[in-house]
Amino acid sequence: MNIRTQLTLRYIGIVLLVLFAMYLYLSAMLKDSMSTRITRELETQAALTAEFLIEKLPTQNNFTYHAIDSLVDRLGKTSDARLTFIGADGTVWGDTERDSTALRAMDSHLTRPEVQDALQFGSGIRDRYSDTTQTEFRYYAMPIYRDASPQASSDEKKTLIGICRVAMPMEIVNTAISNLRQILLFASVAGLILTIVFSVFSTKIITKPIEKLTQMTQSVAAGNIDSRVPVDSKNELGQLSQNFNLMTDRVQEQIDKISEEHRRLETILTDMGEGVLLVNGAFEITYANSMAISMLSLPDVYVGKALIEINRIPELQTLLQAAEQTETVAFAEIRLGNLTEPEAEVTVVPVSTGEEYVIVIHDVTKERQLERIRADFVANVSHELRTPLTTIQGYAETLLNEDTPRSKTSEQFIVKILNHSSRLSRLISELLELSRLESGDVELKRTRCHLNTFHEPILEVFEPLLEESALVLKWEIPENLPEVSVDQQLFMQVLVNLIDNAIKYTPDSGIITVSAEINTSETFEGINIASKEIIMCVQDTGIGIPMESQQRVFERFYRVDQGRAREMGGTGLGLAITKHIVLRHNGRIWLESSLGKGSVFHVAIPL
Ligand code: ADP
Secondary structure, three states: OOHHHHHHHHHHHHHHHHHHHHHHHHHHHHHHHHHHHHHHHHHHHHHHHHHHHHHHOOOOOOOOHHHHHHHHHHHHOOOOOEEEEEEOOOOEEEEOOOOHHHHHHOOOHHHOHHHHHHHHHOOEEEEEEEOOOOEEEEEEEEEEEEEOOOOOOOOOOEEEEEEEEEEEEOHHHHHHHHHHHHHHHHHHHHHHHHHHHHHHHHHHHHHHHHHHHHHHHHHHHOOOOOOOOOOOOOOHHHHHHHHHHHHHHHHHHHHHHHHHHHHHHHHHHHHOOOEEEEEEOOOEEEEEOHHHHHHOOOOOOOOOOEHHHHOOOHHHHHHHHHHHHHOOOEEEEEEOOOOOOOEEEEEEEEEEOOOEEEEEEEEOHHHHHHHHHHHHHHHHHHHHHHHHHHHHHHHHHHHHHOOOOOOHHHHHHHHHHHHHHHHHHHHHHHHHHHHHHHHOOOOOOEEEEOHHHHHHHHHHHHHHHHHHOOOEEEEEOOOOOOOEEEEHHHHHHHHHHHHHHHHHOOOOOOEEEEEEEEEOOOEEOOEEOOOOEEEEEEEEOOOOOOHHHHOOOOOOOOOOOHHHHHHOOOOOOHHHHHHHHHHHOOOEEEEEEEOOOEEEEEEEEEO
8 A cells, every 4th residue: 555545544534533523522412402402491381381371270170171172272382392281180181282082082191200200399301202192202290289378378378280291302302413414424525525635635745755755766776876866845855855865976976986996906906917816615716817817727607616626726725725724824836737837826815714715826937937047047157167266276276385486475376366266166165055955956865863963063163163262152952852854964054054153243252052942832923833843043142133134144145244244254155055954844944133142043943
């Protein structure tokens, strides 16, 4: 049922209710007032009739039907009421509705209730159905007395002549009420018609803007966001329309903004060098940018397909599972295809855990190729330099060992040549070592050993140096530490490099401490550690490394102080080699240092 019908029905209901209430009230009022009027009229009429009859009736009570009836009839002509005169014994002597013959047949009226009341209380009033006239009447009766002689006692003074009764049909009350009903019925019909006509027009005025608003909201809901409602009034509906238009404007603005953002994002995603994929909780693709499509060779229809079904790369699936389990970013280097296919750095970011993941694929094939070319170049150059350098070193040594007399300057030159060529030789060796480690050509010869195995050889290497600089080496590795599985030669190099640096960069009478402990925590700096590990520390009381250089010391040829490092005879490759050896053992290396106080190098080797 629409709002218009509802309003019309409500109006009709109200009008009918008002008319019905009016009818009930008016009919009650009318009945009451007419009844009172009839009673008054009956009382007046009765009083007049009584007066008249006292005067006219024969004094000796020698009544005859004819004389009394004609007297009553004469009196009755002056009003609409029915007049009856009843004798003191109940005989009806006169009645306006009966002739004298009929009167004789009438029964005694002394038993009539109004007559009884009149005799008992001085007057009697009753509404009764009259057998004589077959209609409802209101009867009013009062006794008529005649005064006795002046000498009589007060009780004897009054003599009952008879009872005067006046009656009026109650029909007029009913007729008046039925007339009123008819008037009200007519008013109801007229009111109803008027209400319908009025409500049709008035509800139209009210509902028209609502209908428009409804149409408009439907249109907006259907996606026509441009739809607006005309605002033709300033009332609440007008305000509602205005507010709705404002609201739609805002929605439109937001949609425009989001569309713009979407377009921008789409352009970025399409043109970016990285492949971007979105997968849902079941690892089914929901989005892929063009780069991802080409990188993973996705088919035309890929949306909704499981990633593993389209591109069988188990590592990718494992990475997704890792991100799902840890609820954090997962990263891995993955070979995307078979053999010569691109290498990639893949990052899986959970957007909402268990529901959506973003996969970013960064193709590092070119970088790796360049890296390989660079490493090959360095290896080749080093190799090529080694032969002439060995020759130079050989000749210089021969010259120095010759017994031929020469100037002091020549000798100094030869020594310098020897020193520099041996430094160059060391550099070349280290470069080649680094290249071998980087290329992955070095095969680890892992053996199980306790870290204390390295104590003796380390002392052998560094004892003279330590003594020279008056440094103390404290070896504090507990005996009960588990053994580690390492390539002993390479691990020795790690220790040599770290202790050598500690000696180089610690002033005289400093302390160098080598310690180790087992690490049982499951995470390190937020990263999951698969298994337990041993953390070995080389601590010194040296010059320390400034904050900004701490991350960079593991880069090749990086030195905090170029001049000082060179003076110390360093190549700038020691820590780069150390880092690579540790990485080859799946370990981690990091440092803590404060300027002027010393440094601690930590090496973690998984057990
Ligand atoms: P180098 O052969 O020059 O020592 P490294 O790769 O071993 O090369 O070290 C890189 C740089 O890191 C050094 O030049 C030095 O500045 C700094 N460094 C390394 N170890 C320490 C240390 N224990 N104390 C202070 N500085 C250090």
